[in-house]
Amino acid sequence: MDARGPKAPGGDALRDAAENLFQELQEHFQALTATLNLRMEEMGNRIEDLQKNVNDLMVQAGIENSIKEQMVRSSLGN
Numbered sequence: 001m002d003a004r005g006p007k008a009p010g011g012d013a014l015r016d017a018a019e020n021l022f023q024e025l026q027e028h029f030q031a032l033t034a035t036l037n038l039r040m041e042e043m044g045n046r047i048e049d050l051q052k053n054v055n056d057l058m059v060q061a062g063i064e065n066s067i068k069e070q071m072v073r074s075s076l077g078n
Helices: 011-061 064-076
Strands: none
C-alpha cells in the first residue's frame, strides 16, 4: 500500500493530463523565449544601424566636430 493512502479514481488520468499540459506550456514558453531573444537581437541591430546613420548624417552636415568640441569643453569645465 502506498504511504499516501488509497488512489482516487481517475487520479492517474488527471496526473497524466496535468503533466501533458505542463509539458505543452513549457514548449510554448521556450518558443516564446526564442522569439523574444531573436526580436531583441534584431532591435539591437536596428539601433546600431540608426546610430551609424545619425553619425553619417552629422558628418555630412559638418556638425560632428562641433559636438565633439562641446563635449570636450563640458568635460574640461569650460
